[in-house]
Amino acid sequence: xxxxxxxxxxxMFLVLLVVxxxxxxxxxxxxxxxxxxxxALPQEIIDNLxxxxxxxxxLPQQYxxxxxxxxxxxxxxxxxxxxxxxxAVFNFEISDGRWLKWMNFGPSYAxxxxxxxxxxxxxxxxxxxxxxxxxxVALVVGMPLGIxxxxxxxxxxxxxGMGVAVFGVSxxxxxxxxxxxxxxxxxxxxxxxxxxxxxxxxxLGFLPRELDANFIKHAIMPSVALGLGSSAIIARLTRASLxxxxxxxxxxxxxAKGLVERVVILRHAMKNxxxxxxxxxxxxxxxxxxxTFVTELIFGIPGMGKYFVTSITNRDYPVIMGTILLxxxxxxxxxxxxxxxxxxxxxxxxxx
Amino acid sequence: xATEADFLEAGSEPRLEQEARKGxxxxxxxxxxxxxxxxxxxxxxxxIILVLMAxxxxxxxxxxxxxxxxxxxxxxxxxxxxxFPSMKGYAPISNDYLLGADYVGRDLLSRIIYGARxxxxxAFVGPLISMLVxxxxxxxxxxxGGRLDNLMMRIxxxxxxxxxxxxxxxxxxxxxxxxAKPEPGSFSYVLSSLDTKMGGMLFIFIGIGATxxxxxxxxxxxxxxxxxxxxxxxxxxxxxxxxxxxxxxHILPNIxxxxxxxxxxxxxxxxxxEAFLSFIGLGVNPPTPSWGAMISxxxxxxxxxxxxxxxxxxxxxxxxxxxxxxxxxxxxxLDPRLRGTH
Numbered sequence: 001x002x003x004x005x006x007x008x009x010x011x012m013f014l015v016l017l018v019v020x021x022x023x024x025x026x027x028x029x030x031x032x033x034x035x036x037x038x039x040a041l042p043q044e045i046i047d048n049l050x051x052x053x054x055x056x057x058x059l060p061q062q063y064x065x066x067x068x069x070x071x072x073x074x075x076x077x078x079x080x081x082x083x084x085x086x087x088a089v090f091n092f093e094i095s096d097g098r099w100l101k102w103m104n105f106g107p108s109y110a111x112x113x114x115x116x117x118x119x120x121x122x123x124x125x126x127x128x129x130x131x132x133x134x135x136x137v138a139l140v141v142g143m144p145l146g147i148x149x150x151x152x153x154x155x156x157x158x159x160x161g162m163g164v165a166v167f168g169v170s171x172x173x174x175x176x177x178x179x180x181x182x183x184x185x186x187x188x189x190x191x192x193x194x195x196x197x198x199x200x201x202x203x204l205g206f207l208p209r210e211l212d213a214n215f216i217k218h219a220i221m222p223s224v225a226l227g228l229g230s231s232a233i234i235a236r237l238t239r240a241s242l243x244x245x246x247x248x249x250x251x252x253x254x255x256a257k258g259l260v261e262r263v264v265i266l267r268h269a270m271k272n273x274x275x276x277x278x279x280x281x282x283x284x285x286x287x288x289x290x291x292t293f294v295t296e297l298i299f300g301i302p303g304m305g306k307y308f309v310t311s312i313t314n315r316d317y318p319v320i321m322g323t324i325l326l327x328x329x330x331x332x333x334x335x336x337x338x339x340x341x342x343x344x345x346x347x348x349x350x351x352x
Numbered sequence: 353x354a355t356e357a358d359f360l361e362a363g364s365e366p367r368l369e370q371e372a373r374k375g376x377x378x379x380x381x382x383x384x385x386x387x388x389x390x391x392x393x394x395x396x397x398x399x400i401i402l403v404l405m406a407x408x409x410x411x412x413x414x415x416x417x418x419x420x421x422x423x424x425x426x427x428x429x430x431x432x433x434x435x436f437p438s439m440k441g442y443a444p445i446s447n448d449y450l451l452g453a454d455y456v457g458r459d460l461l462s463r464i465i466y467g468a469r470x471x472x473x474x475a476f477v478g479p480l481i482s483m484l485v486x487x488x489x490x491x492x493x494x495x496x497g498g499r500l501d502n503l504m505m506r507i508x509x510x511x512x513x514x515x516x517x518x519x520x521x522x523x524x525x526x527x528x529x530x531x532a533k534p535e536p537g538s539f540s541y542v543l544s545s546l547d548t549k550m551g552g553m554l555f556i557f558i559g560i561g562a563t564x565x566x567x568x569x570x571x572x573x574x575x576x577x578x579x580x581x582x583x584x585x586x587x588x589x590x591x592x593x594x595x596x597x598x599x600x601x602h603i604l605p606n607i608x609x610x611x612x613x614x615x616x617x618x619x620x621x622x623x624x625x626e627a628f629l630s631f632i633g634l635g636v637n638p639p640t641p642s643w644g645a646m647i648s649x650x651x652x653x654x655x656x657x658x659x660x661x662x663x664x665x666x667x668x669x670x671x672x673x674x675x676x677x678x679x680x681x682x683x684x685x686l687d688p689r690l691r692g693t694h
Contacts (some may be wrong), residue, residue: 015513022514023522030526166391166680170672172624174631174644178651178661186655187438193655290515294628298651308518309632312525324522327515 005340012332019328020321024063027312027320034109034315053109066106066321073102087115105325106318110310116322119307124326125206126196127296127303130226131289133219137227138234138284143277145231146238150273151265153243161235168232173291176225177298184221191221194300222299226291230284237280242273275346282338286331385685392681398674406468413462414450418639424449424457426657436658443657452659454649460660463641464667470630470642471623471671473553474560478622479615481561486568487611491599493569494576505573508566516563517628523562524634527555551640556626564622571614575607609686616679620672627668643668 035041035049050056054065076099080091088101105116142165149161185193197215198208208215245251246269254264293305304323311319386392405412427446433439446453451460493504527547547554579585580603588598627644629635636642643664650661 015510018510019513026522026526166673166676169620170676171669172627172672174627174647175665175669175672178647178654178658178665181651182654182658182662186658286515290517294631297632309521309634312522320522324515324518327518328513331515332513 001340001343004343005336008336008339012336015332016325016328020067020325021063023321023324024059024066027315027317028059030312030315032315034317036315053107066318069104069106071103073100075099076101084113084115087117089117089120105322108311108316108319110314110316110319116318119304119319120322120326122200123302123304123307125200125202126198126301127289127292127305128206129198129208130196130219130222130292130295130301130303131285133223134227134230134288134292134295135281135285137223138230138288140231141228142231142234143238146235147242147270149235150239150242150246158239161239165232165235168228168230168235172229173225173295174298176228177222177295180221180225181298191217193221196301196303222295222301225298226288226295230288233280233284234277238273238277241276242269245269245273248272275342278345279338279342282334283331286327286334289330290327382685386681389681389684391677392685395674395677395679395681398670399678402468402472402671402674405465406472409466409469413459413465415459415462417458417463417466417641419458419462421453421457424453425455426453426653426660427457428452428657428659432659439657451663452657454646454660455653458639460646460663463646464643464664467641467643467646467664467667468671470551470553470626470636470640471668474556474622474626475619475671475675477557478560478564478625479619481557482564482568482618483611483615485561486565487572487604489565490569490572491576491603494573495580495595495599495603497577497580501573505570508569511563511566514563517625520559520563520625520629521632521634523559524555524629527558548637552635552637553640556629556635559629560622560625564618567618568611568614572607572611575610576603579603579606613679613683613686616675616682619675619679623668623671623675643671 033046033050033055034053035046041049047056054062057065075094076086077097078086078099079097080087080099080101084107086101087104087107089103089105090101092100092102094100103117105120107115108119145161145164149158149165152158181193184191195218197212197218201209203209251264251268254268255261259268292303293308295301296303296305304326307319308323310316311323386396410416424444424446426444427449428439428443429447429449429452430445432452433443433445449459449461451464454460454463489504489508493501543554585598585602588602593602626635626642627647630642630644631648633645633648635644638645646664647661647668650657650659650664654661
């Protein structure tokens with residue numbers, strides 16, 4: 001198991017390396033530079049800017065510099081937050097006036113006073129919170145629906161549950177978003193139509209400081225809009241796997257030895273039927289985190305999402321790189337976690 | 353002790369067999385299962401209506417999609433006020449527009465009808481591209497196996513780590529700006545002029561194709577692996593059939609069912625991808641109407657003119673419903689064992 005985790009982690013790094021390489025090549029092959037403007041800047045200024053951001057170096061040099069900045073930690077005497085050049089996502093104080101800094105994604109060319117690290121620190125937690133809440137919605141709505149439909153197959157409950165599930169997959173966030181805004185925000189005026197209820201700094205770097213009514217009110221519509229589609233996937237999967245499990249021999253055995261139906265369902269059937277659901281949580285969470293950026297546009301949430309599109313049109317290379325790598329990291333880490341949990345849940349699976 | 357009922361039941365078996373022996377191909381069987389599924393039939397009928405709507409858009413639509421009457425901007429028809437009473441008082445009324453007009457005075461209904469063209473084109477071309485690339489890739493990988501298989505599948509694994517929507521966005525930005533002013537006569541010039549003629553759809557197709565083939569490749573490879581060692585493939589080898597022949601005549605026909613089902617179920621995803629892209633402004637070129645772009649425009653004014661976002665949203669939802677119903681039905685019909693697994 002340990003060997004499996006180590007091997008997968010190494011594979012994960014390789015994947016991220018390839019993703020960063022491909023992104024680097026793609027972003028630099030898009031014509032135009034970050035300092036192109038309607039009214040062209042004098043060549044001297046562009047040269048100076050290029051020199052300042054190391055854009056005058058050759059592409060391989062730039063790529064190696066990027067890798068070095070992100071991967072290699074270094075000790076610095078500049079306090080965090082005081083320099084755009086010497087900044088990092090993780091800052092640890094080792095002794096008086098000396099900091100160990102790790103992961104520097106570089107400055108943002110578009111907003112000259114911020115770095116990608118600032119964006120990651122301030123905006124990413126919002127997207128992550130939205131993603132987690134959407135996943136919660138997906139689980140809380142999806143699993144009971146699936147279990148209900150699976151246990152009462154071919155009854156009204158089943159049809160109702162699966163009807164809701166088809167509704168969920170067919171109504172994407174760009175449809176549900178405006179509809180929810182119009183119903184609950186504009187007509188009923190129950191919920192705020194834009195904004196987010198948490199501001200930096202965050203607890204542990206990503207949790208909102210307090211889960212108050214204000215936060216919930218802001219979070220409820222975007223989470224539902226984003227999570228409903230995934231809840232449908234979970235409901236269908238739960239139902240299908242439950243249907244399969246209740247036909248297994250060990251369920252018959254459990255019934256035959258006189259166990260109460262409740263115990264049969266809860267202890268024997270449910271536990272086993274949840275395995276496929278766990279395996280899909282990884283990709284699902286990754287999809288939700290990626291999906292947050294459309295949700296953020298609709299509900300005006302100041303998350304990571306808007307940077308993704310604007311950075312590409314601005315040729316803001318460090319921000320493009322940072323956002324793509326972050327989302328890719330979410331994807332591979334989520335898949336790794338799922339594989340490990342999978343092995344732990346199902347002793348029949350052994351990775352060698 | 354055998355009862356009369358037992359005999360009756362036993363007696364009914366030969367009759368079933370006889371029916372089955374009437375020479376039904378599995379396709380006829382599947383078709384029958386499909387048409388007996390009410391939801392699938394509704395989905396199918398809706399898809400046909402949508403296709404007709406897209407094909408005959410110029411005949412059905414009261415106006416063209418790009419006709420602007422600036423003085424009529426944000427006009428709403430009278431009936432809408434009873435549905436959206438909040439608009440009373442400020443909304444300019446004009447019964448010339450059945451569903452209202454948008455912010456530059458274009459007829460919403462006409463744009464929704466024309467918008468079906470983009471969504472449906474994606475719904476049919478998306479699976480085509482992803483099938484073509486994915487099935488070729490997957491069957492080569494699965495058929496030849498060994499190191500080649502390992503390498504090809506590792507590549508797919510890496511591609512999987514790309515957040516696909518974000519990758520498409522990066523690709524779209526790349527296409528839109530790289531091929532914006534190409535040299536006449538070059539390949540990119542041909543591409544971009546074709547794209548312009550298609551209202552920006554070509555690049556959407558390429559973007560969707562670039563990400564959608566991976567799932568297909570994995571599925572095909574798995575299926576090929578499962579039939580590769582079957583006796584009939586061995587027999588074909590024995591009589592000296594070439595690799596290409598074995599692949600196209602013996603392997604592909606036997607694995608096509610699950611592939612078609614997977615593609616049908618993926619259609620809503622393609623439609624959604626296009627809508628997302630148009631929503632964030634990287635999809636079709638204006639003024640080509642796309643439901644995603646219309647929802648985006650409408651969302652800006654959802655507080656004052658909810659009709660501008662809600663009607664295209666409803667159109668998109670109905671289309672998604674139709675393809676989901678049809679896909680589920682096809683899956684149940686082609687492979688009853690898979691019932692309810694997706």
